[in-house]
Amino acid sequence: xxxxxxxxxxxxxxxxxxxxxxxxxxxxxxxxxxxxxxxxxxxxxxxxxxxxxxxxxxxxxxxxxxxxxxxxxxxxxxxxxxxxxxxxxxxxxxxxxxxxxxxxxxxxxxxxxxxxxxxxxxxxxxxxxxxxxxxxxxxxxxxxxxxxxxxxxxxxxxxxxxxxxxxxxxxxxxxxxxxxxxxxxxxxxxxxxxxxxxxxxxxxxxxxxxxxxxxxxxxxxxxxxxxxxxxxxxxxxxxxxxxxxxxxxxxxxxxxxxxxxxxxxxxxxxxxxxxxxxxxxxxxxxxxxxxxxxxxxxxxxxxxxxxxxxxxxxxxxxxxxxxxxxxxxxxxxxxxxxxxxxxxxxxxxxxxxxxxxxxxxxxxxxxxxxxxxxxxxxxxxxxxxxxxxxxxxxxxxxxxxxxxxxxxxxxxxxxxxxxxxxxxxxxxxxxxxxxxxxxxxxxxxxxxxxxxxxxxxxxxxxxxxxxxxxxxxxxxxxxxxxxxxxxxxxx
Amino acid sequence: xxxxxxxxxxxxxxxxxxxxxxxxxxxxxxxxxxxxxxxxxxxxxxxxxxxxxxxxxxxxxxxxxxxxxxxxxxxxxxxxxxxxxxxxxxxxxxxxxxxxxxxxxxxxxxxxxxxxxxxxxxxxxxxxxxxxxxxxxxxxxxxxxxxxxxxxxxxxxxxxxxxxxxxxxxxxxxxxxxxxxxxxxxxxxxxxxxxxxxxxxxxxxxxxxxxxxxxxxx
Numbered sequence: 001x002x003x004x005x006x007x008x009x010x011x012x013x014x015x016x017x018x019x020x021x022x023x024x025x026x027x028x029x030x031x032x033x034x035x036x037x038x039x040x041x042x043x044x045x046x047x048x049x050x051x052x053x054x055x056x057x058x059x060x061x062x063x064x065x066x067x068x069x070x071x072x073x074x075x076x077x078x079x080x081x082x083x084x085x086x087x088x089x090x091x092x093x094x095x096x097x098x099x100x101x102x103x104x105x106x107x108x109x110x111x112x113x114x115x116x117x118x119x120x121x122x123x124x125x126x127x128x129x130x131x132x133x134x135x136x137x138x139x140x141x142x143x144x145x146x147x148x149x150x151x152x153x154x155x156x157x158x159x160x161x162x163x164x165x166x167x168x169x170x171x172x173x174x175x176x177x178x179x180x181x182x183x184x185x186x187x188x189x190x191x192x193x194x195x196x197x198x199x200x201x202x203x204x205x206x207x208x209x210x211x212x213x214x215x216x217x218x219x220x221x222x223x224x225x226x227x228x229x230x231x232x233x234x235x236x237x238x239x240x241x242x243x244x245x246x247x248x249x250x251x252x253x254x255x256x257x258x259x260x261x262x263x264x265x266x267x268x269x270x271x272x273x274x275x276x277x278x279x280x281x282x283x284x285x286x287x288x289x290x291x292x293x294x295x296x297x298x299x300x301x302x303x304x305x306x307x308x309x310x311x312x313x314x315x316x317x318x319x320x321x322x323x324x325x326x327x328x329x330x331x332x333x334x335x336x337x338x339x340x341x342x343x344x345x346x347x348x349x350x351x352x353x354x355x356x357x358x359x360x361x362x363x364x365x366x367x368x369x370x371x372x373x374x375x376x377x378x379x380x381x382x383x384x385x386x387x388x389x390x391x392x393x394x395x396x397x398x399x400x401x402x403x404x405x406x407x408x409x410x411x412x413x414x415x416x417x418x419x420x421x422x423x424x425x426x427x428x429x430x431x432x433x434x435x436x437x438x439x440x441x442x443x444x445x446x447x448x449x450x451x452x453x454x455x456x457x458x459x460x461x462x463x464x465x466x467x468x469x470x471x472x473x474x475x476x477x478x479x480x481x482x483x484x485x486x487x488x489x490x491x
Numbered sequence: 492x493x494x495x496x497x498x499x500x501x502x503x504x505x506x507x508x509x510x511x512x513x514x515x516x517x518x519x520x521x522x523x524x525x526x527x528x529x530x531x532x533x534x535x536x537x538x539x540x541x542x543x544x545x546x547x548x549x550x551x552x553x554x555x556x557x558x559x560x561x562x563x564x565x566x567x568x569x570x571x572x573x574x575x576x577x578x579x580x581x582x583x584x585x586x587x588x589x590x591x592x593x594x595x596x597x598x599x600x601x602x603x604x605x606x607x608x609x610x611x612x613x614x615x616x617x618x619x620x621x622x623x624x625x626x627x628x629x630x631x632x633x634x635x636x637x638x639x640x641x642x643x644x645x646x647x648x649x650x651x652x653x654x655x656x657x658x659x660x661x662x663x664x665x666x667x668x669x670x671x672x673x674x675x676x677x678x679x680x681x682x683x684x685x686x687x688x689x690x691x692x693x694x695x696x697x698x699x700x701x702x703x704x705x706x707x708x709x
Contacts, residue, residue, distance in 0.1 A: 099645070099674075099675050099677065100677070111677050111679050138645055138675075140679075144645065144646070144649055147645060147646075168644075168645065168646045169646065203595055203596070207595070209595065233598065235553075236598045237598055278552075278598075280551035280552040280553060281548055281551055281552070282692065283552055283598075283602045284692075355674065
């Protein structure tokens with residue numbers, strides 16, 4: 001039995017949805033994309049072209065929710081389903097949206113570049129706790145026009161895992177879809193076995209920008225999964241109450257799903273988000289706050305009540321270094337997310353409120369994820385009797401259980417064996433291995449991982465076609481050549 | 492008599508009570524108290540108190556924002572009187588704030604505005620999605636000494652550079668200083684686009700603004 005955390009009872013879920021439907025009528029949703037307004041108008045919503053406010057009746061929304069697939073999968077490069085969106089499956093991927101990277105030697109938050117993203121991809125590729133990659137940081141060494149597609153390019157070159165990504169413009173989303181199609185062997189193949197999901201963000205409160213709504217429509221028509229990342233900031237861009245924020249989240253997601261399904265019914269879409277409370281002392285958005293995790297857990301419950309796949313941003317921290325606060329907040333977030341049965345939990349590796357990525361933190365976060373996954377694997381009945389049979393011939397001697405064959409057989413199933421980045425040594429052993437703290441061990445582990453990493457083999461024709469396509473886009477953006485990578489993909 | 496009123500004025504700001512601050516401003520006019528006195532001996536005391544408390548981590552943003560609103564309401568009531576007398580409130584300087592074109596995020600920028608107002612700047616907040624000509628036009632219109640620009644998206648931060656380039660073309664710098672901010676904004680970016688300064692948070696923005704107008708805290 002997978003243990004579940006439930007912060008809401010059914011009555012409260014109904015109230016949240018009732019009020020969310022009410023918000024869709026009054027004040028309505030501001031939709032700054034003409035095509036989306038037209039789709040909504042044709043479906044029977046009341047559109048004010050001047051204010052761009054759309055009032056969407058409940059039955060239109062309910063119809064849209066019904067056509068959303070309750071389960072879909074993301075596939076790896078080889079076409080194996082690796083991520084299940086839907087049900088209570090739980091997966092983790094590194095947080096994206098980072099603009100800097102923690103340098104382990106100087107502790108500086110350095111503006112991120114290509115080589116930094118490659119290091120992150122390699123670490124996430126090797127660690128089994130990450131079921132998907134993300135386009136984790138913006139590479140400042142390439143022109144802005146190709147920021148989004150370029151980071152997808154690097155992930156495609158260095159990874160075989162499924163990918164959580166997103167486009168920055170209504171034009172580049174099509175180029176990114178093309179890149180995925182090149183590796184998949186065509187758009188139809190890419191649609192049937194999607195490798196990536198695209199994050200799409202409404203703007204709080206209750207606004208779908210021209211860009212956000214444009215992405216919904218483009219992705220729906222392409223049949224490539226979209227992931228709504230609604231981010232009510234409780235107390236600033238959303239009601240201060242956690243339930244108020246959850247309700248606003250529901251209204252933003254429901255309206256997004258409606259636009260998406262009207263563009264093409266049956267296309268996959270995820271009930272996701274990156275909400276946070278608003279910190280009243282510093283004016284920040286603490287993603288490691290327990291209330292933030294409570295909003296996430298609650299909205300996931302609301303999404304599940306509608307039979308929808310879910311996503312959340314958890315496992316991140318406000319800490320600037322890999323310190324106690326970073327470990328506490330990240331671990332608690334991962335555990336709450338896992339216990340909430342959230343299908344994709346993004347945020348690992350992130351420091352400084354989603355601004356800074358750290359490969360070392362990816363390594364320690366992986367331990368938190370492993371613990372959370374062990375937790376939701378739950379209590380298992382392995383044996384006919386729970387304990388009595390174990391006691392045959394033991395005669396009150398401690399240590400005898402170590403000699404039992406069943407111990408050898410079952411200990412790996414019962415216990416998660418932590419990576420050596422976590423310390424369970426004796427004082428003597430700890431001293432002899434260098435008296436290191438977690439961060440020091442994580443730095444060593446990252447170096448080991450980077451040394452052991454091998455770039456996956458791919459169909460050379462696909463790879464050459466991808467290179468040529470991206471090189472052309474780079475030229476158009478004013479870049480003479482794609483930045484030289486430490487292991488050039490193309491000789 | 493007026494001492495008691497000044498105290499009530501300060502308290503109305505501390506309590507974030509716009510109705511009361513308006514009422515007290517009106518009362519001071521009826522009592523023929525010079526409007527500048529009402530501001531500097533009454534309302535500003537409350538603003539400073541909340542500002543200090545906030546800096547010390549004792550007061551929080553909702554209190555600061557409500558105090559700012561109450562202050563605005565009081566000054567709006569007194570302004571016609573000031574104009575009649577031909578007096579001007581002495582401020583730290585005028586600031587135009589805006590989120591750049593294509594970007595509709597404004598929480599951070601609004602906070603900066605509140606903090607700057609609380610610190611004695613006269614702030615004109617143009618809101619979100621503002622093109623270069625509007626931002627520059629407003630700065631010229633009110634004779635601003637600082638333009639503050641915010642961008643939350645990596646796709647829109649490039650607009651900050653456009654505004655600066657336009658200002659350079661029109662020869663408006665260094666008379667008008669430019670400060671930039673927003674989540675993706677880094678020191679490197681600020682240097683690259685030749686902004687006069689950048690800050691990661693609202694408290695830092697106030698410090699920066701004071702430096703830019705040559706009134707840095709010592």
